[in-house]
Amino acid sequence: MRRTFKEVDILSSTRINESELLREVNLEISVLKGLDIFTNAHVQGVVKTTMAMCLKMNMPYEEIKKCVISAYLHDVGKIRIPPEILQKTARLTEEEYQEMKKHTVYGYEMCMEYPTFHKYASIVRAHHENLDGTGYPDGLTADEIPPEASLIKVADVYDALTQRRQYKDGYKQSEALAIMLNDVKAGKMSPDYYEILLFVVIEGLEEKHETHLMNIQKFNNNLEVLHELEIIYKQIYDRGLTPKLEKKLRQFELAPGYDMSTNANLLIIKQKSLEKELEWEKLCASEISAINKILKELYKWAD
Secondary structure (H helix, E strand, O other), X not given: OOOOOOOOOOOOOOOOOHHHHHHHHHHHOHHXXXXXXXXXXXXXXXXXXXXXXXXXXXXXXXXXXXXXXXXXXXXXXXXXXXXXXXXXXXXXXXXXXXXXHOHHHHHHHHHHOOHHHHHHHHHHHXXXXXXXXXXXXXXXXXXXXXXXXXXXXXXHHHHHHHOOEOOEOOOOHHHHHHHHHHHHHOOOOOHHHXXXXXXXXXXXXXXXHHHHHHHHHHHXXXXXXXXXXXXXXXXXXXXXXXXXXXXXXXXXXXXXXXXXXXXXXXXXXXXHHHHHHHXXXXXXXXXXXXXXXXXXXXXXXXX
C-alpha cells in the first residue's frame, strides 16, 4: 500500500495545542452557530475522529484546522433538507433519498455565501464521493476528490456506523471497520486514510483497556480491604467489641458512622463494579484482537 502520510514522532514533533485549535475553529464557524447542526452528536463524532486522524498523520497546524472546520461543516447543508425527510426513522423512498443527497450541494452553496468558507466548500461538496467515481454529487474519481474530503468521508462513515440512533443500535467498532474494509476493497474508500483510522481506533481501545485493568486492580484492592473488615465485623457480632478487635478497626481509619451494614453495602457495590470492569476489559481485548486481524487483512489485500 502506498503511504501518503508519515507517522507521528512524539519525541521530535511539535505537539498541537488542541484547546487552542478548537478555540480558533469555534471562532471561525461562529457566524453559523445559530444552526443546530453543530450540536449534533454525529457532527461532534466526525470532528473528534477527524482530529485524531490528523494528529496521527502529524499534519501541520493549518492543515488540521482546515480538516476540522470542514468536518464541522460537512453536513451543514442538511439544514435545508425537509425535517420530515431528515428525521424519518423508516427507510427513505428513492425520491427522498435523492433529496437527502443534495445536502452536499446545499452545504457547498452555504459555504460559498461566506468568503471565509470558500476554501472549505469543495471539501463539503465532495465528502460523499467515492474513489471509483460512484459517489455523489459529481461522480468524482480519486485524483479529483480533495484529500480532506476523502479523510472526512472515512471519519463520517465510521461515526455513522458506530453511533447509536433512536431507531437502531450502532455497530461495534470492529463490525463497523469490517464493513468499511469492503468499501476499501471495492475501490470506494481511501485505504491510506482507512489505515489511519484503524491505528486511531486501536490506540483508543488500548488506552481504555489499560484503564480497565487499572480499575480492576483498584476494585480488587478495595474488596480485599472490605473482606478483611467483614471478618472483623463478624467477630464483633459473635464476641462483642474487644480491645483487640477495636485496635484492628482503628488501623483502617474508618469514617464516623461506618459500620457492618455500610461495609456490606460497599462490598456489593464494589463487587458489581468489578464485574462490570471485567466485562469491559474483556470486550476491549476482544475488539483490539478483531481490529488487528482487520489490519492484517488490509495489508494482505494491499499486497
